[in-house]
Amino acid sequence: MATDARDVDENLKLDENLLAALPEGGKVVSVKPSGESDYCNTYRIEVELPDGGSEVFFEKEGSGDQGWGLVESAFTSESATYEFVPEHVPRPVSLGTYKSRPDKHFFIARFIEMVEDDTPRPESYMAAVAALHSRSMGKAPGGKFGFPVNTRFGDLEQDNAWSDSWEEYWTRQMKGYLDREDAAHNGEPHEELERLRPLFLEKVLPRYLRPMETDGRSVTPCLIHADLWPGNVKYIGDSDTACMYDACAMWGHNEVDLGVFRNPRYQLGKPYLKEYWKQVPISEPEEDVDSRNTLYMIRGQIMLSILYPHDPKLREIFVSNMRLLVERVQDEETAQSSQQGPTQSHL
Incomplete structure (x- = not known):
């Protein structure tokens, strides 16, 4: 066990269980x-x-049940990602509860000096992302989608119950997020969102998820970080190596991690996507990749609207992108109907 050698009041010294986790x-x-x-x-x-x-x-450090969920999410996510890309993730050390305060919990990792004000270039950023996906591809427990614990995006719990189907898993998550987004706004009416929601769930999701699991195709789950905004990816010291942290990990379709790079909220964009595709092939059907990228971006936008409900712009942003995909699917259906021509009846 380590000792607290600081000249501070005894009440300010580190807890015994925390000291036991140190060298x-x-x-x-x-x-x-x-x-x-x-x-x-x-x-x-x-x-x-x-x-x-x-x-x-x-x-x-977190308090109560919510605090335990946060530190458990951090430890389990970082442990999983560290297993595959230790050069890109701080080494997790311990997860525990204070002996002196059973309502307080902790997660410890090795501290890495990072460059806070510099977003890594596409080559460095996407080398870490592509390595995580490639090395973990096909190694999900039982080949399923999900994660051993419910992880956290901020303090928003993510339902990671295991599923054999990517469409089922993602649809369940999206329904849950939309329900919580509505609750976060106290059921405040939004006519356009109410119109789009059933179309998004019943038409858009099957249109862009189901083809990946039909006609002989399948989605092989890999470990995804699921929160790759620039605040969670930094250079390690003065090197060109990127460090990823604060994951809310899950085993899923690798393209989920690419949604954030489309989001205009962050200064990333096409150069990062192009760099990723140099290293990891686009999923089939390839012609749907742009729509899938938008679909996965919407997840993060809904989550932000849940976490910050007093900012109405966040709600309008994801609604506009839902509308884009709904209209894209409707236009496609109209074009198909036109090609088929009128139905003839034979007496």
Whole structure:
């Protein structure tokens, strides 16, 4: 067990269970706030090792059932991604509960110095993403879609119950997100969203998900990060290697991770997508890739509307993209009907 060697009040010293997760014989010499989080506390912990060296750790701390969900999500997600791309993910160390405060929980990982104000170039950014997908492809437990625990996007719980079908899994998630988006707005009427919702669920999702699992095609689940906005991907020190963190992982279709690169909210765009496709083939049917990219982008936009319901622009953004896909499918159906011509009856 490590000891807390800081000259501070006993009430401010680190909890015994937290010290037990740090290097044996180490001495905690510094504890400082690290980063910003709307949902939990985060700290940088420096430990002096018995050999005279030092090691630095990152701690995420949460309270109550919600806090446990947050730190469990972080530990399980980071452990899964670290298994496949250890060069791109901070090494997870421990998940636990304070001995002195049974209602407080922690997640510890190795602290990595990152360049905070610089978004990695497409080559570095997508090397990490493509490596995660390629190395984990086909290695999902039982070949299923889902994850062992319900992970968190911010503090929004993600239903990761296992499924054999990608269409079933994604449709269930989207229905759940739309229900929670409605609840977050206290059932406030939105005529266009009410019109689009059944069309989106009953026409758009089958149109762009089902073809990947029919006519001899299938979706092979890989491990996806599921929150790859630029705040979660940074250069490691002065290297060209990108570090990914704060995952809300799941086993799913690899293209889900590409939705964020289309989102105009972030300064990413086509150069990042093009770099990814150099390393990972587009799923079949290839002609649907643009629509699938929009479909997966909508997930993140709905989640933001749930987390920040007082910003009406967030709701309008995802509604406009739902409308785009609904109209695209309707235009396609109209074109097919025209090609078939009028139905003739034979007496």
